[in-house]
Amino acid sequence: MTFAILAAPLFLLAAPAAAEAPSSAPALETAPAPTPETTAAPDVAAQDREMRERTALNDVFFEALGSGLLYSLNYERILDKWNIGLRGGASYFTYKVAQQGQSGNVTLVSFPLVASYYIGWGSHHVQLGLGATILYTGVATDSLGVKFDSERSGAGLAANAVIGYRFMPRTGGVSFGVDFTPLLRASKLLPWGGANVGYAF
Secondary structure (H helix, E strand, O other): OHHHHHHHHHHHHHOOOOOOOOOOOOOOOOOOOOOOOOOOOOOHHHHHHHHHOOOOOEEEEEEEEHHHOOEEEEEEEEEOOOOEEEEEEEEEEEEEEEEOOEEEEEEEEEEEEEEEEEEEEOOEEEEEEEEEEEEEEEEOEOOOOOEOOOOOOEEEEEEEEEEEEEEOOOOOEEEEEEEEOOEEEOOEEEOOEEEEEEEEO
16 A cells, blocks of 8 residues: 555656647738739820920021012021911022013012911910011123113012911921911012922021
8 A cells, every 4th residue: 555655746747748730830921912003194195285386496497489579588487485487487588580682680589577376285386477588689780781670679668478287296396287377568468379398496
């Protein structure tokens, strides 16, 4: 009996410890679902403003007929803020005339000056312009001293107008147009027209 009481603690100490309940496996960490990057909405106003801004403010062009009468070489500066173009040009032409066996030269010089208002969007425009054309007609004498004269000899001034279409690329490139260009001088109206081609930069 005594031995049994003394041996009981040994059996208790030697008995294997109760197995611990297996701990549950650690939960797998799930990566957060990628959130799609938010695309910034396009700034329509900024894009529209960029399309409207003109970087080619200068235009050099040749006009057949038109405000220079026969032809003219022109330079135009565009004031984009007000949709206005300021143009200046020049032309020179001389030809021989004959009268009763004699001959001489008639010279025509013109300087068209036009201020235009452009209506449109992008590179396409309706052109409305007003201005003046400075004219000089010179009549030379021949070798025998015969003088060729005309009532239009000397300097003069003609009012002009422009109604037409102009293609002017906003960032530079080839420009062109066609227009109706009547001229008024000394109460006489000359229905006229022209076409032009040049380069904007």
